[in-house]
Amino acid sequence: MMIGESWAQIGSTIAGLMFTLATLQQFFPHQLRLSLQQFVLASLQQFSLVQKLCDKLVNLFSPYIHITFPEYSGYWSNQAFDAIETYVGALSTTKASLLKGSLVQNSKALVLTRDDRKVCDEFNAVQVWWVLEPSPTSSSEDKYFQLIFHRQHRDLITGSYLDHVLEQGKAIQAKNKQRRLYTNNPSENWSSYKKNLWSDIAFESPATFQTIAMDPNKKEEIINDLVSFSKGKEYYMKLGKPWKRGYLLYGPPGTGKSTMIAAMANFLNYDIYDLELTTVKNNTELRKLLTETSSKSIIVIEDIDCSLDVTGERKKGGPKSNEKETEPENEKTSKVTLSGILNFIDGTWSACGTGRIFVFTTNHIDKLDPALIRRGRMDMHIELSYCSFEAFKILAKNYLDVDSHDLFEKIGILLKETEMTPADVAENLMPKREKKDPDACLNSLIQALEDAKEKAKLKAEKEKNIKINKGKNMKFYAKRLLF
Numbered sequence: 001m002m003i004g005e006s007w008a009q010i011g012s013t014i015a016g017l018m019f020t021l022a023t024l025q026q027f028f029p030h031q032l033r034l035s036l037q038q039f040v041l042a043s044l045q046q047f048s049l050v051q052k053l054c055d056k057l058v059n060l061f062s063p064y065i066h067i068t069f070p071e072y073s074g075y076w077s078n079q080a081f082d083a084i085e086t087y088v089g090a091l092s093t094t095k096a097s098l099l100k101g102s103l104v105q106n107s108k109a110l111v112l113t114r115d116d117r118k119v120c121d122e123f124n125a126v127q128v129w130w131v132l133e134p135s136p137t138s139s140s141e142d143k144y145f146q147l148i149f150h151r152q153h154r155d156l157i158t159g160s161y162l163d164h165v166l167e168q169g170k171a172i173q174a175k176n177k178q179r180r181l182y183t184n185n186p187s188e189n190w191s192s193y194k195k196n197l198w199s200d201i202a203f204e205s206p207a208t209f210q211t212i213a214m215d216p217n218k219k220e221e222i223i224n225d226l227v228s229f230s231k232g233k234e235y236y237m238k239l240g241k242p243w244k245r246g247y248l249l250y251g252p253p254g255t256g257k258s259t260m261i262a263a264m265a266n267f268l269n270y271d272i273y274d275l276e277l278t279t280v281k282n283n284t285e286l287r288k289l290l291t292e293t294s295s296k297s298i299i300v301i302e303d304i305d306c307s308l309d310v311t312g313e314r315k316k317g318g319p320k321s322n323e324k325e326t327e328p329e330n331e332k333t334s335k336v337t338l339s340g341i342l343n344f345i346d347g348t349w350s351a352c353g354t355g356r357i358f359v360f361t362t363n364h365i366d367k368l369d370p371a372l373i374r375r376g377r378m379d380m381h382i383e384l385s386y387c388s389f390e391a392f393k394i395l396a397k398n399y400l401d402v403d404s405h406d407l408f409e410k411i412g413i414l415l416k417e418t419e420m421t422p423a424d425v426a427e428n429l430m431p432k433r434e435k436k437d438p439d440a441c442l443n444s445l446i447q448a449l450e451d452a453k454e455k456a457k458l459k460a461e462k463e464k465n466i467k468i469n470k471g472k473n474m475k476f477y478a479k480r481l482l483f
């Protein structure tokens with residue numbers, strides 16, 4: 001039996017005694033009643049003194065250690081308490097008979113947790129107990145968690161076990177949290193007392209890696225890279241490198257670059273910061289925006305080649321000295337420079353948060369400055385290209401629920417001869433009626449592919465004729481010059 005329970009029993013015995021005394025008082029004269037009251041009060045005072053003394057003695061000789069985690073530390077909520085509450089709540093909910101459900105702010109679904117006051121946990125074959133108690137010092141409904149374990153496991157529990165609890169608790173919180181999509185506000189709207197550099201909304205894209213149509217080996221490579229990055233905190237620390245990674249997504253419009261970013265966020269449970277560079281006035285603002293992003297998030301700059309002039313060679317003189325040189329003439333446009341962006345990704349300030357992923361997208365990789373996309377800044381270059389047969393099969397499964405079909409062979413041949421983006425293939429596969437008709441959709445795709453092939457053939461012929469005519473003209477003028 002726990003020590004707390006023993007005291008509860010003694011307390012209820014005293015309460016019973018007081019009730020009996022109160023009943024007896026009715027049958028005794030006033031004088032005797034007063035002495036009885038004094039006697040009870042004195043007993044209670046002595047009882048609390050004895051209780052305190054006993055507590056001290058028990059703690060001195062008890063083989064158990066108690067650690068308390070209050071709900072509030074001063075005015076602030078104690079994040080350790082929150083993580084513990086989540087961790088304890090999630091301990092074998094499948095076996096528990098007492099559960100509670102909650103749908104809290106920023107949570108994406110109903111969360112079921114254990115509702116037991118006392119929960120037993122095991123770590124490396126060592127048993128510990130978590131007890132949730134109302135706070136004795138507060139009149140409100142504040143609570144605290146008490147962790148009870150045997151003295152001999154002190155190092156294990158105060159070290160690895162508590163780290164494990166906090167890490168797991170935070171991971172569960174992140175998983176249950178509704179992801180947010182942030183976009184930067186123009187600096188005119190920033191106010192000094194409120195941190196409103198970013199506006200955010202719930203991020204609800206259903207994109208996942210399962211639904212992305214691309215080469216399966218390439219997809220697996222990206223997933224493995226993301227997994228090893230997200231679990232690589234210690235590894236990066238060992239290397240002395242900031243824990244961050246850059247991905248460059250490039251390819252023609254409609255090949256899935258934005259879809260891939262959404263899938264990454266869903267896969268890692270990270271928030272997205274969609275940075276609109278054209279509204280950032282200068283490098284200082286860019287740095288401020290960076291410092292206001294949270295750790296474990298994805299910072300995206302879409303169409304980086306269109307956002308600012310990052311296509312030219314870097315000017316000599318290092319990042320700071322070239323800021324003025326690349327300033328656009330028009331005062332109203334962004335003065336963010338290439339060096340500002342380079343510092344944003346891997347300058348000193350980029351290490352102020354951890355677990356960040358930078359993603360740039362472009363339709364024209366050849367236009368970008370090599371310094372911007374070198375490994376270490378953009379660690380992985382991912383090409384998203386026209387629809388291959390493998391990618392088509394994923395789309396057919398997603399849109400029509402078919403794994404194979406007689407028309408697949410013909411489509412495979414046409415896809416090799418034609419350049420069609422996954423966006424266009426998807427549009428053709430989309431059922432036009434409520435009831436799915438795979439035959440009609442696949443035939444419509446074949447028609448679209450044949451049309452595209454014909455168009456491409458005509459275009460190639462036209463270009464060939466232009467070339468021939470140019471050549472003829474050159475010869476004609478050359479002859480005239482000679483004679």
Ligand SMILES: Nc1ncnc2c1ncn2[C@@H]1O[C@H](COP(=O)(O)OP(=O)(O)OP(=O)(O)O)[C@@H](O)[C@H]1O
Binds near residue numbers: 211260363422424
């Ligand atoms: N690889 C893909 N897998 C699955 N769906 C795709 C893929 N590519 C495109 N789509 C579909 O096409 C639509 C447009 O794709 P997306 O916005 O990701 O293209 P993008 O490469 O970002 O284009 P842009 O360069 O114009 O920004 C998506 O909503 C999605 O439905």
Ligand SMILES: [Mg+2]
Binds near residue numbers: 257302
């Ligand atoms: Mg896009």
